[in-house]
Amino acid sequence: MSAIIAENLTKKFGETLVLSKVNLKIDLGESYGILGPNGAGKSTLIRLLLGLLKPSSGYVKIYGLDMKREEEKVKALSKIGYIPENPSFPLQFNAFKLLCFYGRLYGLGESGLKERIIEILRVVNLKDKMSVKIGHYSRGMLKRLAIAQALLSNPEIIIMDEPTSGVSLDGVLAFKKYIKEKMNQGITIFLSTNDLEEASELCSRVGILSNGRIIGEWEYGKSGESLRDFYIRVMNIEKD
């Protein structure tokens, strides 16, 4: 079974076409990346996959569950962890209380929730700051908190929208190490980025998105061509 399927996914905001007939098929345990310049439609694609946006046409299925139907969407989302590009949290909360709330939404039992939160905050190096109000966090710390809330429920699929932008180098290294461990455990990854290095390091397959269309797909070790060369070639063809 495929973890994520998108068929003819199209999104219009008014008259503006943001995403045009995107097709995706991501297998269980696969790490798939979407690479593209700013404004290519990467974040819109992710929001469509999560059911946050309604597609103008086409559909998304996660584990065969239709994301248009609320009951199926809720089941699918219980298996997904999402790291947004610009996370926004209620600033009057502290990390521990907010993660308690998110954990309860995932249906995590009260008994193990506290231990799980402390464990995950240790991974993102925020354990010492868990009682500090989120309003006092730096941008990098907010990003690490976004990573923590995504990993909280031990998701089977992690959807990430530029997860390491704004994170310090040691944070990036710790995050990549953790993600690689998870990949070895068979977790499915969907990564949106404009960092070539990150995409080639974490993804076995990368789609190049430009002007709302997937204009090429690179697969690790298939043609011998590096992701960088492939990206430059495909983007040059697109420009012409």
Add this chain to the structure above:
Amino acid sequence: MKKIKAVSLYEMERLIRSVRFYVLLSYSFIGSLISIRMRNVMHFIEKKYVSSYILEGVYIGFPIIIMILAMDLISCEYENRHAELIFSKPLRKMEFVLGKICATIILFMLNVALSAIFILLYMYFICFETQDLITLFSTFISIVWGSIIPLSITVLINALLINTVGTFAASLIAWYILDLAVTLINPSNILYNWLPNVAYRQILADKHATAALTPIIYIVVACLIAVYMLRKRDIH
């Protein structure tokens, strides 16, 4: 139920940490105090038990209090962009709306209850009677139950507009337009009793038959429309 409880706890925490909640609480205490001091309380004993009279007097504007408490019930999550993370979790829109409504009612109850306790304590030193406790409790229930009607209107408008200031203004205008309308409608009309302004007055006047049913119908309709609107809405 667990997720409704989770959303309720989250909303209560959010409201308790807001200035608005303490302003409303101060209003209740100061209002109670002024109300007690301004009335010659002994004067009213024959007419009605004083404690409930004072509580009713303070909360005569409770539609506005509940509107202030609920004006950003749904919109705050969209305006502050928290909705993106909340709805990327396995949460139904109905659970979200119900959790928020429960939290608002609980905090409103807390607000009224604290005022009632304050009034009762004050009365204890003036002219306390056992009946005071009973009538105060029934007034408390009437106020809380009646508040569900303006709360429903606010929830509905908030889900339609997703705008905090707009919600408060529109709810207030809707409320007073209805107030004006009911004065022009023939009271013998059977629909009259279902108008929000009339219904909440009847609840305060302890007309329990109407009081039991009207708020439930209002909140159910408001919830269903709000959930429908939220399902249609894109989250950016």
